[in-house]
Amino acid sequence: MSASDELKKLAPLGETKPDVMKAFVAFDTAVMADGALPKKTKELIAVAVALTTQCQYCLAIHTDMAKKAGATTEELAEASFVAAALRAGAAITHSANHVVDGK
Template sequence: MYDMKNLGQLKALDEGAPEAMKAFWAFNNAAFAEGALPKLTKELIALGVAMATQCPYCIALHTSAARDAGATDAQLAEAALVSAAIRAGGAVTHATHMFAK
C-alpha cells in the first residue's frame, strides 16, 4: 500500500476540495515556518510524531526535511528513541487501568 508515488495523487484532493486543501497547505506551511522553534526542532518533532503514528510517508518526508535543516544521525536517533519512549510510556500508564478496583 505504501508507495511514495501515491503522493502524486494529492493533486486529486487539491482539485476535488480546493478551498479546504488551500487552507490545509496554508496551515501546514505556517506550522513549519521558522518561529519560536527553529525549523530543525520542528522537523525533529514531526519525525517523532510520524514514528509514533507510524506513517511511512511522514517518516520519509520529515527525515528528508530534518536532514535538509541540518539534522545529524545522532539527532535522528534520539528523536526516534524519544518517540519510542512515549509509545512505551503510554502502554505502561494505560496498564494501570487493568488494576483499577
C-alpha cells in the same frame, strides 16, 4: 506502490477541493516555518510524532525535511528513541490503570 507514488495522489485530491487544499498547505507551511522553535526542531518533533502515529508518509516527508534543515543522524535517532519511550510509557500507564487489580 511506494509512499512517494501514493503521495502523487495528493494533487488529484486537492483538485476536488482546491480551496481546502490551499488552506491546508498554507497552514502546514506556516506551522513548520521558523518561529519560537527553529524549523529543524519542528521537523524532529514531526519525525517523532510520525513514528508514534506510524504514518509512513509523514515519516518519509519529515525525515527528509529534517535532514534538509540540518538534522543529523544522531538527532534523528534520538527523536526516534523519544517516540519509542512515549509509546512504551503509554502502554505502561494504560496497564497500570486497566490491568492492575483486575480493572
